[in-house]
Amino acid sequence: MLLGIGHALAQYLIRKLEHYTRLSSEEKESLDALARLRTRRVRARDDIIHEGDVPQFINLVLDGWACRYKTLEDGRRQIVAYLLPGDVCDIGAPILREMDHSIGTITAVTLAEIPLDAAEQLLMAHPRLMQALCWDALTAASIQREWTVNVGQRTAFERLGHLLCELFVRMRVLGLTRGSSCDLPLTQAEIADTIGLSVVHVNRTLQELRSTGFITLGGRELTIHKLESFERVVLFNQNYLHLSHEGRHLDADET
Amino acid sequence: MLLGIGHALAQYLIRKLEHYTRLSSEEKESLDALARLRTRRVRARDDIIHEGDVPQFINLVLDGWACRYKTLEDGRRQIVAYLLPGDVCDIGAPILREMDHSIGTITAVTLAEIPLDAAEQLLMAHPRLMQALCWDALTAASIQREWTVNVGQRTAFERLGHLLCELFVRMRVLGLTRGSSCDLPLTQAEIADTIGLSVVHVNRTLQELRSTGFITLGGRELTIHKLESFERVVLFNQNYLHLSHEGRHLDADET
DNA sequence: CGCGAGCTTGATAGTCATCAACGCAGGTGG
DNA sequence: CCACCTGCGTTGATGACTATCAAGCTCGCG
Structure with missing residues (x-):
């Protein structure tokens, strides 16, 4: 089968x-x-x-x-x-x-x-x-x-941006992105509880992020227009996700 | 042997x-x-x-x-x-x-x-x-x-207290406490980098903790005078350390 | 249409960072 | 043996970042 x-x-x-x-x-x-x-x-x-x-x-x-x-x-x-x-x-x-x-x-x-x-x-x-x-x-x-680093050291702006990058990249691994967009079903209150900020401040930080032009967020959908640049701005480095692993050449039956 | x-x-x-x-x-x-x-x-x-x-x-x-x-x-x-x-x-x-x-x-x-x-x-x-x-x-x-929770949600006072409780309990597991005291070789700068505060603020928060009478800290030694009460004050609950485990009765050769 | 959840905005206050300086002790070198 | 230096702890003054409070807004839904 x-x-x-x-x-x-x-x-x-x-x-x-x-x-x-x-x-x-x-x-x-x-x-x-x-x-x-x-x-x-x-x-x-x-x-x-x-x-x-x-x-x-x-x-x-x-x-x-x-x-x-x-x-x-x-x-x-x-x-x-x-x-x-x-x-x-x-x-x-x-x-x-x-x-x-x-x-x-x-x-x-x-x-x-x-x-x-x-x-x-x-x-x-x-x-x-x-x-x-x-x-x-x-x-x-x-x-x-990495989350400990995020809440411990980064500014509100970086924290939120970093979270968005991580979620986007993880969704992409699953094949759940559409171009530079993906679902983001979180409320601002949930984001607040994630990065240790108040809802009000999350709201304002989101506006700040949007105003950079790198992201669009609304209606449960996130778009990151220039991922590479955005990653640099919010100090995101995806090494901690341990993708692109050598081990992939250790192969199974099909190849 | x-x-x-x-x-x-x-x-x-x-x-x-x-x-x-x-x-x-x-x-x-x-x-x-x-x-x-x-x-x-x-x-x-x-x-x-x-x-x-x-x-x-x-x-x-x-x-x-x-x-x-x-x-x-x-x-x-x-x-x-x-x-x-x-x-x-x-x-x-x-x-x-x-x-x-x-x-x-x-x-x-x-x-x-x-x-x-x-x-x-x-x-x-x-x-x-x-x-x-x-x-x-x-x-x-x-x-x-738990550390994510610590830096994300707790006040400076609770954060620092929580860290001290954790370290004390972990040292006790190893048999490295002496009564209600144990070594604490951290500088205030290291503590600051641990809980996401500035050195100055760590210093002031430590004074606040000392002034409660629950702890003594100096010369690389920490003493927690009334652990139980102190744990309650700083919202420390040791369940996340997963000690006292049922499995211990699954025995090896000696007993 | 009214309601509630979630988003947004403004005003105010508190926590905490930053800057600067001083004290103290241990270690080094003259 | 003492001056000097350096790492660490401490203190005061100031300001930035972020929370809190309060209220209005929008939109989907019963």
């Missing part, structure tokens, strides 16, 4: 992992079969899993946007990561047990709920998949470090 | 991992043997490895303090993690190849340089060790998320 990638439920995960290493068609099909075992639909602005929960599945985002966030007692909230299609919510589930943060949706989201033991079997059988998922997890950790 | 833990080079790593799972004496001895293969001494305020380097070893901190940091073109610097004894510098080395950040020392540091293949062999032979190291890496990622 040969699936066109375009019809694979796990297409975005596969596309992302192939930035690290080629996968055999058997590996892709097994991955996709796992994603088909059980899916779940969550509506926009709803919670997928809560801090303190013990996940029973590995949740994989098949479609839509979600975010990891933490809340302080007094209601302050920090979004610590965005989960795009192909991202895994709780890779550490079997080991850490309890969630130390919550995951909520931005848009409506389709999840694959993958049983822990099925996932384990697959990874034991396919070392390359295991490696690719390790790469994914390590890259996620790298992104987290 | 039975080593007293106190004499094992890898004693702190072992002590830390045993917060997740018991290790057999063979596992401990193998770990320690790896650490003895090759060691290196780095003096204080020096670099261990640079952004862009491709590490040839897995570097394990045997003794002393180090930090991960990133620098922006204009010189701004953000410390994104502290590495204490028992912490691994470049766990992702075999997979990510290129370092996306630098690692520098705070104090003089003793490193074990562990050959990649030797490490791989050990982990393949001992699944429990592999699991324990995964737990360690996942916990490090969790800490990174």
